[in-house]
Amino acid sequence: PPRRPREPSSHGPAAAVEHSSAAERTTAGARASVRGRMGKSKSKGAKFAAVKKIISKKTIKKYKDEVLDPRKKHTEKEKLGRNVPQVSSALFFSYNMALGPPYRVIVDTNFINFSIQNKLDLEKGMMDCLYAKCTPCITDCVMAELEKLGQKYRVALRIAKDPRFQRLACTHKGTYADDCIVERITQHKCYIVATCDRDLKRRIRKVPGVPIM
Structure with a gap:
């Protein structure tokens, strides 16, 4: 019967090169995923901080005092004069x-x-x-x-x-x-x-x- 071709052994120099390249790929992928996570966490933190900075207690209090205060609305209505045209004496x-x-x-x-x-x-x-x-x-x-x-x-x-x-x-x-x-x-x-x-x-x-x- 004809001889089968010899399979490459897993202990040769070519196998060592393949193992090293695979290891490099895995380490590079891990680094990229870590960087991605860090970037996402940073951006989330920045956005959350920005929103928190805008809606602070002072701004809410200011809004309540200026806009939602009913007493202030009444005083503004009293200040506005009625524009009634004067009727001619003729x-x-x-x-x-x-x-x-x-x-x-x-x-x-x-x-x-x-x-x-x-x-x-x-x-x-x-x-x-x-x-x-x-x-x-x-x-x-x-x-x-x-x-x-x-x-x-x-x-x-x-x-x-x-x-x-x-x-x-x-x-x-x-x-x-x-x-x-x-x-x-x-x-x-x-x-x-x-x-x-x-x-x-x-x-x-x-x-x-x-x-x-």
Whole structure:
């Protein structure tokens, strides 16, 4: 019968090399696992310490004193004043006693344009509407708006510069006419507002005692 190949003995130099490499691997693995554990324990300790530092007894006490103290809340409520708008002395309930002839009518930009389109004289049309003498008033903001609109509205600008129109000076910043008119009629109840602007009408209706033409 043919001879079997000889198996390598477990006591040779090759076996010694294998044993040493296996031992090195096990020691390296053990070191890595120890390092990993140490790192994990360190990180856990650091996180726990950080959380403990944030939520300390002092912070809890401070939170209770500042936020959860009911007495402090009552004192804060007492300090806050009520913002109640002052009612004008010209109003008798919803009737405005400050309005009377000669009527002062604040004219808006689109109202002048509407009168030009329908070929109406502003002052005559106002007198036909109210059966009394009327003084058209124009603010600096409306004049600035007409000047900004350019050549297309030069006729409206010429009408606005009519000497029969009373010029109202503006002391505020900016040239937005709607805000200017609403602020003026809120302070002084002696005006009628002539406008075709829906948004401005909606805002004026919230102010009591101011008629819209």
